[in-house]
Amino acid sequence: MSEKLTAIVMVLGIGAAVFIAAPKGGISKTDSPVVSAAKERCEGFVRERLAADVAQANGTWRRSGKIVVDVAYRQNDDRPGFSLRLCVYDKDTGDVLLPSVFDAANWQPRRWWPW
Numbered sequence: 001m002s003e004k005l006t007a008i009v010m011v012l013g014i015g016a017a018v019f020i021a022a023p024k025g026g027i028s029k030t031d032s033p034v035v036s037a038a039k040e041r042c043e044g045f046v047r048e049r050l051a052a053d054v055a056q057a058n059g060t061w062r063r064s065g066k067i068v069v070d071v072a073y074r075q076n077d078d079r080p081g082f083s084l085r086l087c088v089y090d091k092d093t094g095d096v097l098l099p100s101v102f103d104a105a106n107w108q109p110r111r112w113w114p115w
Helices: 002-021 029-049
Strands: 052-063 066-075 083-089
Touching: 029 052, 029 066, 029 083
Parallel strands: none
Antiparallel strands: 052 066, 066 083
8 A cells, every 4th residue: 555655656746846847938048049139129128118217127938929028117207116017029020019008918928827
């Protein structure tokens, strides 16, 4: 009985390790020049369009064949703290898009939980 229990625990442990090690929609290291270009373009675009004095790219992921960059920015006024904005970069055309609040949900990263 204990050998059977040990085998089940080992299988569950291996399954959990595979699940944890599986990629979650991030960008591979082979795309680093494209990702760097996306981050630079998005930081500059956010600075220009939102009158931000500071813009810093945080995370990147792919969605609908495009690269989505999460950008933290601070505007040129006296408000404390940073705001977040999504920026979508099309590597084929070089276009940059700041989705509206109503469209931002379409560009969020995929989550593994069902709710």
